[in-house]
Amino acid sequence: MTVQEVGRPRRRKEDTRLLTGRTQWTDNLSRPGMLHVMFLRSPMAHARITRVDVSGARDLPGVVAAFSGQDLAAEQGSLPCAWPVTEDVVIPDHPPMAVTEVRYVGEAVACVIATDRYRAADALDAIEVDYEPLPAVLDMNEALAPDSPKVHEAGNKAYSMQITSGDIEAAFRDAPVVIERTFTQQRLIPSAMEPRAVLADTDGESYTLWTSSQIPHVLRVMLAVTTGIPEHKIRVVAPDVGGGFGSKLQVTAEEVLCLLLARRIGRPVKWTESRSEGNLTVHHGRDQIQHLRLAADADGRIRGLRVELIADMGAYLLLLTPGIPLLGASMFNAIYKMDAYAFGCTGVFTTKMPTDAYRGAGRPEATFGIERMMDELAAELRMDPLEVRRRNWIRHEEFPYTTISGLTYDSGNYEAATERALSLFGYDKLRAEQADRRDRGDPVQLGIGVSTYTEMCGLAPSRLLGEGRFGAGGWEHGEVRMLPTGKVEVVTGSSPHGQGHVTSWSQIVADALGVPFEDITVLHGDTAIAHKGMDTYGSRSLVVGGIAVLKACEKVKDKARVLAAHLLECSPDDLEFEAGTFKVRGTDSGKTIQELAFAAFTAHDLPDGVEARLDSVATFDPETYSFPHGTHLCAVEVDTETGRTRIRSYVAVDDIGKVINPLIVEGQLHGGIAQGIAQALFEEAVYDAEGNLLTTTMADYLLPSAADLPDVTLDRTESPATSNPLGAKGVGEAGTIASTPAVVNAVVDALRPYGIDDVRMPCTPERVWRALQERAQEGERP
Amino acid sequence: MPRITVTVDGVTYEEDVEPRLLLVHLLRERLGKTGTPIGCDTSNCGACTVMLDGKSVKSCSVLAVQADGCDVVTIEGLGTNGAMHPMQRAFHEEHALQCGYCTPGMVMAAIDLLRDDPEPSEETIRQGLEGNLCRCTGYCNIVRAVRRGAQEMGQAVSTS
Numbered sequence: 001m002t003v004q005e006v007g008r009p010r011r012r013k014e015d016t017r018l019l020t021g022r023t024q025w026t027d028n029l030s031r032p033g034m035l036h037v038m039f040l041r042s043p044m045a046h047a048r049i050t051r052v053d054v055s056g057a058r059d060l061p062g063v064v065a066a067f068s069g070q071d072l073a074a075e076q077g078s079l080p081c082a083w084p085v086t087e088d089v090v091i092p093d094h095p096p097m098a099v100t101e102v103r104y105v106g107e108a109v110a111c112v113i114a115t116d117r118y119r120a121a122d123a124l125d126a127i128e129v130d131y132e133p134l135p136a137v138l139d140m141n142e143a144l145a146p147d148s149p150k151v152h153e154a155g156n157k158a159y160s161m162q163i164t165s166g167d168i169e170a171a172f173r174d175a176p177v178v179i180e181r182t183f184t185q186q187r188l189i190p191s192a193m194e195p196r197a198v199l200a201d202t203d204g205e206s207y208t209l210w211t212s213s214q215i216p217h218v219l220r221v222m223l224a225v226t227t228g229i230p231e232h233k234i235r236v237v238a239p240d241v242g243g244g245f246g247s248k249l250q251v252t253a254e255e256v257l258c259l260l261l262a263r264r265i266g267r268p269v270k271w272t273e274s275r276s277e278g279n280l281t282v283h284h285g286r287d288q289i290q291h292l293r294l295a296a297d298a299d300g301r302i303r304g305l306r307v308e309l310i311a312d313m314g315a316y317l318l319l320l321t322p323g324i325p326l327l328g329a330s331m332f333n334a335i336y337k338m339d340a341y342a343f344g345c346t347g348v349f350t351t352k353m354p355t356d357a358y359r360g361a362g363r364p365e366a367t368f369g370i371e372r373m374m375d376e377l378a379a380e381l382r383m384d385p386l387e388v389r390r391r392n393w394i395r396h397e398e399f400p401y402t403t404i405s406g407l408t409y410d411s412g413n414y415e416a417a418t419e420r421a422l423s424l425f426g427y428d429k430l431r432a433e434q435a436d437r438r439d440r441g442d443p444v445q446l447g448i449g450v451s452t453y454t455e456m457c458g459l460a461p462s463r464l465l466g467e468g469r470f471g472a473g474g475w476e477h478g479e480v481r482m483l484p485t486g487k488v489e490v491v492t493g494s495s496p497h498g499q500g501h502v503t504s505w506s507q508i509v510a511d512a513l514g515v516p517f518e519d520i521t522v523l524h525g526d527t528a529i530a531h532k533g534m535d536t537y538g539s540r541s542l543v544v545g546g547i548a549v550l551k552a553c554e555k556v557k558d559k560a561r562v563l564a565a566h567l568l569e570c571s572p573d574d575l576e577f578e579a580g581t582f583k584v585r586g587t588d589s590g591k592t593i594q595e596l597a598f599a600a601f602t603a604h605d606l607p608d609g610v611e612a613r614l615d616s617v618a619t620f621d622p623e624t625y626s627f628p629h630g631t632h633l634c635a636v637e638v639d640t641e642t643g644r645t646r647i648r649s650y651v652a653v654d655d656i657g658k659v660i661n662p663l664i665v666e667g668q669l670h671g672g673i674a675q676g677i678a679q680a681l682f683e684e685a686v687y688d689a690e691g692n693l694l695t696t697t698m699a700d701y702l703l704p705s706a707a708d709l710p711d712v713t714l715d716r717t718e719s720p721a722t723s724n725p726l727g728a729k730g731v732g733e734a735g736t737i738a739s740t741p742a743v744v745n746a747v748v749d750a751l752r753p754y755g756i757d758d759v760r761m762p763c764t765p766e767r768v769w770r771a772l773q774e775r776a777q778e779g780e781r782p
Numbered sequence: 783m784p785r786i787t788v789t790v791d792g793v794t795y796e797e798d799v800e801p802r803l804l805l806v807h808l809l810r811e812r813l814g815k816t817g818t819p820i821g822c823d824t825s826n827c828g829a830c831t832v833m834l835d836g837k838s839v840k841s842c843s844v845l846a847v848q849a850d851g852c853d854v855v856t857i858e859g860l861g862t863n864g865a866m867h868p869m870q871r872a873f874h875e876e877h878a879l880q881c882g883y884c885t886p887g888m889v890m891a892a893i894d895l896l897r898d899d900p901e902p903s904e905e906t907i908r909q910g911l912e913g914n915l916c917r918c919t920g921y922c923n924i925v926r927a928v929r930r931g932a933q934e935m936g937q938a939v940s941t942s
Binding site for chain 2: 011012014015016018019020021022023025027028116117118191192193194195240241242243245274275276497498499500663664666667668670671672673674675697698699703705706707709711712
């Protein structure tokens with residue numbers, strides 16, 4: 001009796017090398033004759049470059065070369081933006097190394113190549129750059145004013161777009177209740193633990209680039225387009241990659257420049273960023289101003305929702321920059337039914353580091369907006385926040401349901417997840433304690449926050465991406481190779497960086513082919529091995545890449561069936577496949593998949609016209625997204641004397657469809673929830689009035705530590721996805737999307753008796769304390 | 783250039799080093815001990831934590847010359863006879879790592895905190911690991927792993 005692998009909490013195959021230090025981080029790699037690159041970066045937010053003199057650096061011992069942007073201008077091209085979201089979107093020229101003008105602090109203006117990193121760092125000091133300051137543009141609203149200084153000649157507006165569904169005017173006309181709020185999604189720094197690193201080498205004919213990237217395949221194409229080096233002469237390898245969270249879903253200046261520098265010098269060059277360099281120049285996340293208006297009936301039923309976003313693009317459009325806020329365009333309406341919906345977004349240039357994908361990418365912003373509004377609606381109507389949600393959400397018997405924004409949700413059960421969360425949380429008891437503390441005027445107030453989220457996973461169906469003007473498809477590639485000894489080699493186009501693909505894919509293949517989990521290896525992250533791929537982001541790996549592997553397994557079995565029928569002298573239709581063996585129905589006669597792999601290898605007795613291999617490839621392109629959902633409940637204690645928030649308990653019940661490995665799912669939720677809590681309470685990228693980033697180190701940018709975070713209680717409900725054969729929905733971003741509004745709703749709930757109906761994120765002790773002081777002073781005024 | 787003698791994972795090295803060379807760069811770039819990674823430049827993240835004469839240090843904040851005459855143990859030297867240290871095993875069993883970049887430092891810090899308290903509470907573990915940052919796990923399973931590791935190390939001591 002074979003144990004089913006899918007659904008088992010398998011310990012990860014990846015762990016051994018990570019736990020014993022036998023890792024292949026890009027910075028660990030070395031090549032004979034390798035040189036080290038360092039970049040000199042702009043200290044000005046906006047300036048004209050009037051002179052760069054690298055000669056002082058070139059003369060220093062150990063320095064092999066030094067270049068300015070001008071030196072590379074003819075060959076460096078422009079960094080790509082692959083998502084021209086509208087016909088008239090402004091995509092400014094974006095030289096990897098600035099030539100005439102810098103537009104954010106940290107932009108590279110020169111580089112040094114030396115025999116070791118210490119000498120390279122010394123040599124940076126010997127480069128002279130003259131700048132003619134230009135005005136910094138930092139505030140999005142001011143940037144849109146007609147008299148604002150310009151970031152680019154074409155102006156500060158990158159694009160704007162409007163989507164309307166239903167009669168939005170009618171929904172708001174005579175609405176008994178209208179809630180209007182403006183929320184700020186602060187700028188965040190993704191902060192993967194592994195800083196970026198790039199190693200480029202050439203034999204004079206072709207090029208290999210090792211890089212800490214989520215997207216080796218996309219990068220290869222983009223490097224070819226950007227540099228003119230033919231695609232078939234470029235190999236990109238993402239070795240062990242230490243986290244990404246969207247920040248390594250990018251075609252970076254440093255990747256392009258290292259490739260070009262290897263070509264110039266004819267020797268391998270490596271660049272490894274420092275954390276402070278990374279905080280300045282790894283793309284940032286979020287940074288939106290959200291203006292929301294919600295119209296409702298007196299009983300809490302939603303009539304319509306208007307969303308107006310201003311989104312900070314930063315100084316340039318990187319790979320997906322303009323599209324990120326639009327990933328939330330169809331998600332503000334969330335799990336709720338309504339008559340009408342309007343969404344507008346304006347992308348704005350500022351003299352800051354560009355923004356791009358960060359865990360959730362557009363959906364956390366949307367979920368935060370609507371879930372905060374639902375709590376505000378509940379408060380306005382003096383209703384329980386869950387009751388107002390119940391009155392509006394799609395009931396489980398209504399699936400599949402096409403929402404006001406046009407997406408069709410295939411499955412879900414919001415009632416079940418909520419009921420389970422309520423019982424784990426002890427909702428009624430906590431409400432009673434809250435009432436008691438309010439009555440007593442306890443200086444430590446209890447707040448309860450609710451978030452009943454959904455999101456769209458599995459980026460993405462190629463047709464839908466095309467309709468959205470995305471520059472590529474969203475399919476994924478999988479390959480299954482049967483080795484002569486019966487072992488299995490799986491190749492996936494998904495490029496993991498901590499998600500455990502090797503383990504999960506092994507579980508899928510073990511069940512599909514009936515081979516032992518231990519007999520499967522999974523290869524990835526190298527364009528010379530996995531020759532096709534669309535890589536890892538948007539919670540797509542399992543629900544797109546995992547399905548591609550499953551489909552390749554089906555093809556292996558189809559081939560094996562033909563061979564088995566030949567060897568067993570029966571019709572293929574007489575064979576049944578069970579636990580790795582093709583058996584002639586009703587007999588003991590059969591062939592294992594391993595025997596068939598060997599028979600294909602020897603090829604001594606193949607049917608006419610049959611190839612000598614069972615190996616198969618498949619590409620999977622889903623027809624639609626998948627829609628995980630769940631109910632997260634958070635209880636916080638807010639000390640009204642110090643402003644400090646402590647999370648007392650956190651319950652998350654998520655419905656992510658069928659689960660391959662519950663251990664990995666649990667880990668994804670733990671980490672995702674932590675990152676969402678971090679946005680709610682701790683993290684913010686802060687620029688000063690001159691456009692200097694103040695949060696360049698981990699001492700200033702507050703990644704939460706173990707001491708700052710709670711344990712969380714997890715459970716699941718299961719409504720299988722109907723959009724893929726595994727029934728899986730994706731889990732990579734769910735925790736982050738759900739938890740930020742749960743925490744902020746809890747903080748606001750604690751403070752509502754004090755007349756507070758919002759606290760800007762992150763809800764630091766200072767912000768909470770100031771909000772309380774302001775309300776107290778207002779109360780004292782006559 | 784000063785000459786130092788340092789033992790790393792049981793092997794003694796004699797090296798001429800610049801006075802400014804960081805211990806972590808000595809380990810990674812001179813001795814090939816790349817198991818110890820670098821996650822920041824302000825000693826906040828703890829990824830580079832190693833044992834220096836039995837106590838945990840952040841090797842980005844120690845000069846190589848300060849390690850002269852010292853015994854350094856890195857994540858690569860923790861196991862014995864090819865078997866993982868109980869704390870490494872506990873991290874595996876509890877799924878306390880995802881990308882794994884913080885893991886070497888986290889394991890070292892976890893072992894170090896047990897010197898002060900062999901049976902730490904959840905609170906003690908959370909406070910004790912405050913100097914080691916992880917972006918993937920939310921620390922939930924790390925806390926569980928340290929508890930499990932502590933139990934197994936305690937049993938190893940009591941049965942030996």
